[in-house]
Amino acid sequence: MPKIPNSAVNGVITGWGRALPEKVVTNADLAKTLDTSDEWIIERTGIERRHIGGSTASLSIESGRKAIEMSGVDPSTIDALILSTTTPDRTVPATSAAVQHGLGLRCGAFDVNAACSGFVYALVAGHGLLAIGLKRVLIIGTDTLSRITDWTDRNTAILFADGSGAAVLESVDGPGQLLGWDIDADGSLEDLLYAEIGGTLKMEGKEVFRRAVRIMVDSAEKSLAAAGLTSNDITLVAPHQANVRIIEAACKRLNIPMSKVSWVGNESGNTSSASIPLALFEAADTNRLKTGDNVLLVGFGAGMTAASAIIKWKQP
Numbered sequence: 593m594p595k596i597p598n599s600a601v602n603g604v605i606t607g608w609g610r611a612l613p614e615k616v617v618t619n620a621d622l623a624k625t626l627d628t629s630d631e632w633i634i635e636r637t638g639i640e641r642r643h644i645g646g647s648t649a650s651l652s653i654e655s656g657r658k659a660i661e662m663s664g665v666d667p668s669t670i671d672a673l674i675l676s677t678t679t680p681d682r683t684v685p686a687t688s689a690a691v692q693h694g695l696g697l698r699c700g701a702f703d704v705n706a707a708c709s710g711f712v713y714a715l716v717a718g719h720g721l722l723a724i725g726l727k728r729v730l731i732i733g734t735d736t737l738s739r740i741t742d743w744t745d746r747n748t749a750i751l752f753a754d755g756s757g758a759a760v761l762e763s764v765d766g767p768g769q770l771l772g773w774d775i776d777a778d779g780s781l782e783d784l785l786y787a788e789i790g791g792t793l794k795m796e797g798k799e800v801f802r803r804a805v806r807i808m809v810d811s812a813e814k815s816l817a818a819a820g821l822t823s824n825d826i827t828l829v830a831p832h833q834a835n836v837r838i839i840e841a842a843c844k845r846l847n848i849p850m851s852k853v854s855w856v857g858n859e860s861g862n863t864s865s866a867s868i869p870l871a872l873f874e875a876a877d878t879n880r881l882k883t884g885d886n887v888l889l890v891g892f893g894a895g896m897t898a899a900s901a902i903i904k905w906k907q908p
């Protein structure tokens with residue numbers, strides 16, 4: 593990916609929000625109807641429980657409202673809304689339309705679907721909009737994977753869940769937060785993980801696992817190179833929360849210790865578009881981040897897509 597020109601208008605995150613449905617489903621709950629166990633799920637994935645419920649619009653409105661409140665911006669001054677989701681509430685229109693209305697915004701709104709890499713795609717697209725003149729962009733990553741999960745399939749039902757994370761991006765003159773980025777896709781791998789329209793997720797788990805490690809490392813290395821940094825410069829990683837073993841394997845190859853990783857998948861499972869912002873903003877809310885820290889966001893997903901970004905944290 594190209595280096596970001598020094599002259600580029602850039603952005604900073606000035607507010608964020610998270611939303612999880614109230615209903616919690618534990619591994620033990622799943623073991624009541626599936627041939628699985630709490631021990632197996634924890635050992636193979638790191639997931640202990642997940643939140644299930646809500647619609648993509650309702651969760652997005654909740655996280656989006658928190659982000660707007662935290663940033664203190666007047667909602668009428670938000671210039672665009674980008675919603676990353678793989679699970680829109682309707683085929684038509686884009687779910688971002690309902691979210692825009694629910695938040696009382698008056699701006700362009702569109703959906704992005706890059707599966708679990710989607711929030712980083714939205715972050716990059718949001719910076720692109722700032723670079724061509726917009727001042728404030730709301731980006732949201734939300735998925736309600738429970739609606740397309742086959743709850744009788746132990747290969748997938750133990751992984752997927754619902755949630756949302758949102759951020760207000762505001763333009764600044766000169767250098768901003770984004771230091772390097774990468775987006776990628778390899779459509780020849782689409783059959784590894786897919787859901788037909790109206791259907792449920794089908795997955796070749798082992799192969800997804802193997803590829804995921806490789807493409808996360810590859811994408812992270814491209815972003816590091818674009819930013820002119822090495823993995824030693826990274827203070828915190830907010831990776832896609834698919835499986836803690838995938839994250840461990842990728843971080844080992846990147847030479848980043850797990851102590852620098854924000855892992856929330858134990859509490860919230862794989863929430864696709866929401867997983868990176870949930871991990872990032874959990875770290876921010878628990879004082880793991882300070883101004884000047886270099887944060888690596890990195891994800892992979894159905895497609896197969898990959899995306900990463902390095903941001904220099906600025907505590908609002």
Ligand code: ACO
Pocket residue numbers: 627628629632633636637707708746747750751785795797798799800801804834835862864892893894
């Ligand atoms: N409970 C108990 N046993 C199970 C379960 C289960 N839920 N699932 C599989 N098993 C069994 C298998 O049948 C197999 O038994 P066998 O040895 O008798 O044949 C054994 O456990 C091992 O199965 P594996 O498939 O080898 O288990 P693995 O360690 O690979 O873990 C998993 C499976 C968790 C699915 C893993 O491969 C994985 O996480 N893959 C990546 C999935 C992923 O990240 N998907 C999301 C992509 S992002 C997006 O776009 C949504």
